[in-house]
Amino acid sequence: MTGFALGVDQEEWCGQLRALAAERLRPLAEKGEPGRVNRPLLAALGELGLLERVFASGALELCLLRESLAYGCTEAETALALQGLGAYPVLRAGSEEQRERWLPGVRAGRVVAAFALSEPGAGSDAAALALSATADPAVDPAAGGGWRLSGEKCWISNAPEADFYTVFARTGEGPGAKGVSAFLVPADRPGLSGAPLDMLSPHPIGSLTFDGVPVGPRDLLGEPGRGFRVAMDTLNLFRPSVGAFAVGMARAALDATLAYTAERTAFGGTLSDLQAVAHRVAEMATRTEAARLLVYAAAGAYDRGAGDVPRRAAMAKLLATETAQYVVDHAVQLHGAVALQRGHLLEHLYREVRAPRIYEGASEVQRTIIAKELYAGVVTR
Structure with a gap:
């Protein structure tokens, strides 16, 4: 990529992805049930090698992949992105044993991953997590003990249907972000339950309840007390790709x-002949x-x-999600009532476009990060 222009090979690949999304993946998406994990769609993403590319590529290729799939099939894009978000901490901070056990299934689309960070009282302020990890020597005596997770997670994509969750909990090594650890928690652990949430967007989203869920040292992702860094490393990669x-x-x-x-006739010509429309x-x-x-x-x-990078x-x-909201809203306005019909592309996009301004850090949080980073470079007297 030179001067932010894509090369010929990249443009061709993006075109192939858009066609693939429309012709191969959209029919599978349409057969799925809104608010549920679409396992046939995930399996197709695995068979096509697209899930593999999430983990084998850099941020640029991930962005090309997500943009192209979103153009042709938002459900396929989201299914792919949620796999990456849930499993990237395992790739980045997991042990060899964890990676060998879980990642092949994720790449193949057989195993569903989820990123469990948000809580009822800790959405935008991720450092305020309340899910507790209480030390318990009886959990894994051979490894020197473990923890029991107690509390709730909310607005978790792929919950409660995921096969494992990357869970961030407070182990208490320090205040705020310094006392958060990351765990890989299989869905079948005793004490773990969940429920689906009926949301505006058609993605699978739910809540999780942890009632003394046992986790041991072998479930840690990285070191105790370093979980917040695992979360931020993941978000720094995926935030541009949300854009x-x-x-x-x-x-x-x-x-x-x-x-x-260009085709709709009105007032003696087409809508595109109207300056107000053309300018918009x-x-x-x-x-x-x-x-x-x-x-x-x-x-x-x-x-x-x-x-x-932050x-x-x-x-x-910030700019991409706010822009998408603007563009989709004005597209609906220019189409008129036809765009409000169920099943219309813009009706679908209108429901899809709202959530990205909130998840993985709301627009207000992004502005706070930007300002903090800008002022960090200012030398005061």
Whole structure:
């Protein structure tokens, strides 16, 4: 990628992904039940090698993958992204035993992963986690003891149907973020239960209840008290790609609007002949392109190992998700009542586009991160 322009091979690959999403994956998505894990869709993502690429690629390729799939099938994009989000901590911080046991199934689409960070009282303020991990020598005496998890998680994607959860709990090595540890918790652990939540977006989202769930040292992801860093490392990779998901939706809405307004007749011509319409479409296109450039700039910074990744990632997610909301909303307005019908592309996107402004750090949180990073570089007298 030079000067934020994609190469010919990358453009061709993105085109192939868009076609694949529309022709192969969308039919599977349409057969799924809203709010439930679509295992046939996940299996297809595995068979096509797309889940493998989530773990084998850098941030740039992940963004290209998510944007292209989102353009053709948002359900496929989300299924792929949730697998990556739930399993990336295992890849990054897990033991060899954990990686060998769980990741092959995730890559094949047979094992469903979930990222369990948010709680009823700790959404945007992730360092305020209350899920407790209480030391208990009886949990794993051979390994020197373990912990019992007690509390709740909420708004967890793929819950309660996931096969394992990356869970962040308070082990108390220090205050705030310093006392959080990460655990790999299989879904069949005693004391773990969950329930689905009926949400606006069609993704599988639920709550989890931990009633003394036993976890031992072999379930740790990384070191005790270092779990918050595991979470942030994961989010720094996936935040720009959330922006790519948003850009994919914005581009789909924009293309649909261009086609519709160029053909729809009104007031003696087409809608595109009206300056008010043409100017609005121009604004939609400009904002989408700006967001796309910022997303890929952040992805490039991540792949280069730049020191300003948190700021760039936050900027990319903020601008792209806010832009997608703007573009989809105006696309609906320009289409009129037809876009409000169930099953219309824009009706679907209108429900899909709202959630990314909240999850993985709401827009307000992204602004806080950006400001903090900016002021960290200011020398005061």
